[in-house]
Amino acid sequence: MSVLPYLVAGWICVIGLYGIVTSRDLIHLALCLTVTQSSTYVLLLAVGYVQGGGPPIFKGVELGTTAVDPVVQSLTLTDIVVSVTVLALILALALDVHSEIETMDPDRIVELQG
Amino acid sequence: MFLPSVALLAALLTWSLVAIPHFGHYRGPYGFVLNRVVLPERHMTNVVTATVFDYRGFDTMGEEFILFIAVTGVVLLLREQDRDESSDSEDEIGSDAVRVGGSLAVGVCLLVALWLIAFGFVTPGGGFQGGVALASSLVLVFLVASHKAWSGIASEEVLDPFEGVGAGGYVVVGLAALIGGMAFLTNLLGPGTPGTLYSGGSAPFVNWAAGTEVAAAFLILFMEFIEAYVVPLA
Amino acid sequence: MTVATLVPLQSVTLALVAAAATLVVLTRDVQRQILVNGIYGILLVILFTVFAAPDVALSMLVVSTVGYPLVVLIAIARSRNK
Amino acid sequence: MSWMLPLPVVLPLLAAAVNAALDHVTPRWAHDSVTVAGLASSFVFSILIMVDSMSGEPLHWFSGWTPRGGVAIGIGFAVDPLGAGMAVLASGLALAAVLYSLTYIETESRNYDILIGAFGGAMCGFALTGDLFNMFVWFELMGVAAYALAGFKVSELGNLQGGINMAVTNTVGAYFILIGVALLYARTGALNLAQIGRTLAGQHAGGVEIVALTLILVGFLVKAAIVPFHFWLADAHAVAPAPVCLLFSGVMVELGLFGAARVYWTIFDAPFGAHQIAIRNVLIVFGLVTAFVGAVMAFLQSHLKRLLAYSTISHAGMMLAGVGLLDSKSLGGVATLVLSHGLLKGGLFLACGVLLAQFKQIDELRLFGKGRALPVLGVLFGLGAVGLIGLPYVGSYVGHAGIDEGATLAHLTWVSPLLMLAAGISSAAILRAGARVFLGWGPSHDWLLSQQPPEDPPERDARVPLMVAITGVVIVLGLVVSIVPGLSQRAEYGAERFRDRAGYAERVLHGKPMKTKVLPYAIQPTTGESVVYGIGAGLVTLLFAAFGLWRNRLSDAWRTSAGRVAGPPLAVLKEVHSGVIGDYVMWITLGTALLGGVWALTLR
Numbered sequence A: 001m002s003v004l005p006y007l008v009a010g011w012i013c014v015i016g017l018y019g020i021v022t023s024r025d026l027i028h029l030a031l032c033l034t035v036t037q038s039s040t041y042v043l044l045l046a047v048g049y050v051q052g053g054g055p056p057i058f059k060g061v062e063l064g065t066t067a068v069d070p071v072v073q074s075l076t077l078t079d080i081v082v083s084v085t086v087l088a089l090i091l092a093l094a095l096d097v098h099s100e101i102e103t104m105d106p107d108r109i110v111e112l113q114g
Numbered sequence B: 001m002f003l004p005s006v007a008l009l010a011a012l013l014t015w016s017l018v019a020i021p022h023f024g025h026y027r028g029p030y031g032f033v034l035n036r037v038v039l040p041e042r043h044m045t046n047v048v049t050a051t052v053f054d055y056r057g058f059d060t061m062g063e064e065f066i067l068f069i070a071v072t073g074v075v076l077l078l079r080e081q082d083r084d085e086s087s088d089s090e091d092e093i094g095s096d097a098v099r100v101g102g103s104l105a106v107g108v109c110l111l112v113a114l115w116l117i118a119f120g121f122v123t124p125g126g127g128f129q130g131g132v133a134l135a136s137s138l139v140l141v142f143l144v145a146s147h148k149a150w151s152g153i154a155s156e157e158v159l160d161p162f163e164g165v166g167a168g169g170y171v172v173v174g175l176a177a178l179i180g181g182m183a184f185l186t187n188l189l190g191p192g193t194p195g196t197l198y199s200g201g202s203a204p205f206v207n208w209a210a211g212t213e214v215a216a217a218f219l220i221l222f223m224e225f226i227e228a229y230v231v232p233l234a
Numbered sequence C: 001m002t003v004a005t006l007v008p009l010q011s012v013t014l015a016l017v018a019a020a021a022t023l024v025v026l027t028r029d030v031q032r033q034i035l036v037n038g039i040y041g042i043l044l045v046i047l048f049t050v051f052a053a054p055d056v057a058l059s060m061l062v063v064s065t066v067g068y069p070l071v072v073l074i075a076i077a078r079s080r081n082k
Numbered sequence D: 001m002s003w004m005l006p007l008p009v010v011l012p013l014l015a016a017a018v019n020a021a022l023d024h025v026t027p028r029w030a031h032d033s034v035t036v037a038g039l040a041s042s043f044v045f046s047i048l049i050m051v052d053s054m055s056g057e058p059l060h061w062f063s064g065w066t067p068r069g070g071v072a073i074g075i076g077f078a079v080d081p082l083g084a085g086m087a088v089l090a091s092g093l094a095l096a097a098v099l100y101s102l103t104y105i106e107t108e109s110r111n112y113d114i115l116i117g118a119f120g121g122a123m124c125g126f127a128l129t130g131d132l133f134n135m136f137v138w139f140e141l142m143g144v145a146a147y148a149l150a151g152f153k154v155s156e157l158g159n160l161q162g163g164i165n166m167a168v169t170n171t172v173g174a175y176f177i178l179i180g181v182a183l184l185y186a187r188t189g190a191l192n193l194a195q196i197g198r199t200l201a202g203q204h205a206g207g208v209e210i211v212a213l214t215l216i217l218v219g220f221l222v223k224a225a226i227v228p229f230h231f232w233l234a235d236a237h238a239v240a241p242a243p244v245c246l247l248f249s250g251v252m253v254e255l256g257l258f259g260a261a262r263v264y265w266t267i268f269d270a271p272f273g274a275h276q277i278a279i280r281n282v283l284i285v286f287g288l289v290t291a292f293v294g295a296v297m298a299f300l301q302s303h304l305k306r307l308l309a310y311s312t313i314s315h316a317g318m319m320l321a322g323v324g325l326l327d328s329k330s331l332g333g334v335a336t337l338v339l340s341h342g343l344l345k346g347g348l349f350l351a352c353g354v355l356l357a358q359f360k361q362i363d364e365l366r367l368f369g370k371g372r373a374l375p376v377l378g379v380l381f382g383l384g385a386v387g388l389i390g391l392p393y394v395g396s397y398v399g400h401a402g403i404d405e406g407a408t409l410a411h412l413t414w415v416s417p418l419l420m421l422a423a424g425i426s427s428a429a430i431l432r433a434g435a436r437v438f439l440g441w442g443p444s445h446d447w448l449l450s451q452q453p454p455e456d457p458p459e460r461d462a463r464v465p466l467m468v469a470i471t472g473v474v475i476v477l478g479l480v481v482s483i484v485p486g487l488s489q490r491a492e493y494g495a496e497r498f499r500d501r502a503g504y505a506e507r508v509l510h511g512k513p514m515k516t517k518v519l520p521y522a523i524q525p526t527t528g529e530s531v532v533y534g535i536g537a538g539l540v541t542l543l544f545a546a547f548g549l550w551r552n553r554l555s556d557a558w559r560t561s562a563g564r565v566a567g568p569p570l571a572v573l574k575e576v577h578s579g580v581i582g583d584y585v586m587w588i589t590l591g592t593a594l595l596g597g598v599w600a601l602t603l604r
Helices: A004-022 A026-047 A072-099 B002-016 B029-044 B048-057 B056-079 B098-123 B125-143 B145-152 B156-179 B202-227 C010-027 C029-048 C056-082 D008-019 D028-054 D081-104 D109-128 D132-150 D159-187 D195-202 D205-223 D233-239 D240-300 D305-326 D330-360 D373-390 D397-409 D415-439 D464-483 D489-497 D501-510 D527-551 D556-578 D581-602
Strands: D057-059 D077-078
Touching: A004 A026, A004 B002, A004 C010, A004 D109, A004 D159, A004 D581, A026 A072, A026 B029, A026 C010, A026 D159, A072 B029, A072 B048, A072 B056, A072 C056, A072 D081, A072 D159, B002 B202, B002 D159, B002 D205, B002 D581, B029 B048, B048 B056, B048 B202, B048 C056, B056 B156, B056 B202, B056 D008, B056 D109, B098 B125, B098 B202, B125 B202, B156 B202, B156 D132, B202 C056, C029 C056, D008 D028, D008 D109, D028 D081, D028 D109, D028 D159, D077 D501, D081 D109, D081 D330, D081 D464, D081 D489, D109 D132, D109 D240, D132 D159, D132 D233, D132 D240, D132 D373, D159 D195, D159 D205, D159 D233, D159 D240, D159 D581, D195 D240, D205 D240, D205 D581, D233 D240, D233 D305, D240 D305, D240 D330, D240 D415, D240 D489, D240 D501, D240 D556, D240 D581, D305 D330, D305 D397, D305 D415, D330 D373, D330 D397, D330 D464, D330 D489, D373 D415, D373 D464, D373 D501, D373 D527, D373 D556, D397 D415, D397 D464, D397 D489, D397 D527, D415 D527, D464 D527, D489 D501, D489 D556
Parallel strands: none
Antiparallel strands: D057 D077
């Protein structure tokens, strides 16, 4: 199954979306969002993998040794930072909600509608 | 309505995912070009770090600002959460063993963190990983030492300048090249000896700027959440 | 494009990662969820290592052992105790 | 002059960093000045870059990594007139927002300044970059600054709701973009827009390209508030401080469309060039549905900022329809429409800020007649609404005229009348609200309108004259867009350059110069059709505004039957805008599946 890693990434994305839609708690929702995001890490790193390749670090190995793609790894690093920041921001908003109405249920923070 | 649409979305994703080059068959060219040229050109043995801080250094500048702005946002959003200022009563750590062991742990973590940042161009690591580790080891101070020692480190007055200097330092290094008549963020110094701390030219500067920014940002983040939530509970 | 592209270690880790992600989503109690999320994080670290990405693995390690838990646990503590 | 290209981005960012570094040391005027200096220099450099871009395509390869043999190994800015124009609009509006906030925002003014500075820089970066992942980075920076600004007033639940809904929906959109980027990277091994487009040009388009197109477009259309991805916008815009709304409605939403157009013409135009009709039809349908949903929802609001937010959705739909026509006339039209709409709508939001500061109210019915005390503001508000209609040679006229011409060229003559109707209804909503507030016309109660909780006014005495002056400048600039000599020719030329995929790729990857044109300085010659549509839109506006104000003078029988026909659909429409985040993400999933499904069937 040489597409297994991609399918796993797709599954993680879909299951994360399911969690977001059905969530009853903002903290749970925020963590589901990070799950959705982790699908992009898996996908990016899988895309850049080279069969039998080592890490793109040429200390102690000869230049020209088969190595995996370094670019997707640098993209994933950025991606991970983004996920932490978004998590922190949403949790901060969630805590403000909690101090206003003593609940974290996303269905109950509806003040504007229609 | 969600299940059918997510099923269709999953089908679409699968359709495209089976059509890209199969796992292990990455065809390049971007990554392969970098793997070939980084060591000869920049004398950095870790191509990922070279990509992060040199070839795609501008992305990383944006990334540092994402972290910086998010932390500013968290500070803004949590400003009205009531903070307990008079929390120095429960200040003493009971056991000497905890204190000694903890201090050792702090020391070890600090060393590891600094090593991670410094040798990012040689082995795995770099500003981000090291920065978070640095922040974590300082959080250990909170766990093992007195609250006073913690609040000495973790106050916005102390940390904000570090954050600003870290994020701004990145821009300043970039502007220095621009003023010198080169492209923004051009690596100014010679590439140095491969495999040592002196490799990478001016990229280590932005690496340290990033490390400073990340460590300060994470400390502020932890502090915002800890000060408002744990200290009042103790 | 044969079956052999994926080494067994990678397949097993992938399967575990998929299962753990599902568990994170299905764990509705947030205190337990953060624990499951920690396990998921460690599995991702292992996956990134077997994908030959030590830098990313290191990043994920610091984030999933310190970043996420600290922030989330404190948020939970606050919302439970007040 | 390519050395200038990074400056509009990095100077405001540097200002933000300086403000953080000097935290707790400098007084307020110091950090305000740093931010103003950062954004003002960004504005000036953006203008210089735009002028420069008219006679060539300025390039800047960061860290000096120029492409080798057609392979980009670094990140490049490649600036065309439309991209530079977006940077001018973004930095200009950010500057206006900061000046307006000098007295409007008091709490946390330093952190607010930091956020606005970074927001401005990020928008410029998004407009100027030529790298797909770099676009994502600036998109996220825009995002994190915007989420915090939306939730700015943390003691109001509506603010938090707006912040959370915006953060979650936009983040999901960003992940979709990233998955699309990964698909394209797997296929082409490139992140540079020109290089991806070039690599795909020679290949047969299949599932990868279709799904990548869908996901990336959806990510940007979430930001652009296109139905059914639009729900977050009304929640977030209704609650954010007025100067922040200026940035959200005036330029951030449009940048979403800009992103979609940018990736379409640099990347996807190549593999799907033969299927333009399928792409065009889908985009036009999404655009028109958005234009009407936004217009009708705007008509049903009494909360002024929420009303304006829905009218922004309506205009975003009109712009998408214009982009969807896929030709230079209409794309040039959209460019001028973005400019005039950004200024006029932004000005209207600023006017709402003045009302809130002066009368501590933001609801049309609660403000009934109070606006008589501020006649100048009333005139500005009315002019803003009139400018958005598309009356001949007023405000958004040239924009609409360009789109009309594009529609005629494509033999889609039914598009223009529909756009006229939508523009009329959404402007009618604004005019009706203005007439109630500033003239006291019509009844002071209206059961048709959605009720929203009141908003807390700014804490200290804002300086109303300064705020009115800035509002005036912004609105007047928006009104004269249609009579600036040479503007629409330049917009059309910019659109041609924007759509010239092969020329762009040659320029970016091999450094070849672009072919340039000498352009006249003349006011857009008008076609009979556009004048008719402009006047028609004016009549629709008058009709609907009068209907909104004096509905009760119609005969009872007529009203009951009208209620029976229009009531249930309107109730459903209101119901759908539920304010619940789970529903919103469900709609995003549905919309993505729909878009991808349709294209999967038609694009092969």
